Amino acid sequence: MNRNDIEKLFHECDRKRKGYLDREDIKVASIRLYGLKMDKYKIERLLSNIPNRTHPGLTLEQFIDFVYGYKHQIDREDENRETFLILDRTCKGFLNKDDFLHAFERVNIKLNPDVLDLAFKQLDVDGDGRVSYRDFDIMMNYVADE
Numbered sequence: 001m002n003r004n005d006i007e008k009l010f011h012e013c014d015r016k017r018k019g020y021l022d023r024e025d026i027k028v029a030s031i032r033l034y035g036l037k038m039d040k041y042k043i044e045r046l047l048s049n050i051p052n053r054t055h056p057g058l059t060l061e062q063f064i065d066f067v068y069g070y071k072h073q074i075d076r077e078d079e080n081r082e083t084f085l086i087l088d089r090t091c092k093g094f095l096n097k098d099d100f101l102h103a104f105e106r107v108n109i110k111l112n113p114d115v116l117d118l119a120f121k122q123l124d125v126d127g128d129g130r131v132s133y134r135d136f137d138i139m140m141n142y143v144a145d146e
Contacts, residue, residue: 010063123135
C-alpha cells in the first residue's frame with residue numbers, strides 16, 4: 001500500500017472530518033487494512049505509545065507510521081499463530097513437552113532429552129507443564145527481535 005492509498009483510507013475513515021482517527025475510526029481502518037478488528041487494548045497501547053499526542057486519536061502522519069509498522073507486526077503475529085496451531089495438534093489451546101518432541105521428530109531433529117527439558121522449562125513460566133499461546137508468542141517475538 002503506497003502513501004496515496006493510505007491517505008485516501010485515512011480520509012475515508014475520518015468520517016466526521018476531525019483531522020484524526022478516533023478509536024472507532026481506527027477499528028474500521030484496521031478491518032479495511034488487515035481484515036482484523038483491533039481490540040480496545042491494542043488501540044490503547046497504540047495511542048499511549050505516541051509521544052506528545054495532541055489529539056485523542058491518530059493524525060494522518062501517525063496513521064501512516066502505524067500502517068507501515070503494524071503490517072510487519074501482523075505478519076509476525078499471523079506466523080506465530082499458525083506455528084502454534086500446527087504444534088497444538090490436538091487443539092488443546094496450549095502446548096506440552098510431547099507437542100515439542102513430536103514437532104522435532106517430524107523434522108528429523110534428535111534432541112537430547114535434557115536439552116528439551118531445559119528449553120521447555122524456560123517456556124513454561126509457571127511450571128504447570130503447559131505453554132500458552134501468549135507465552136509462545138512472547139518467546140517467538142523475543143527470538144525474532146534478537
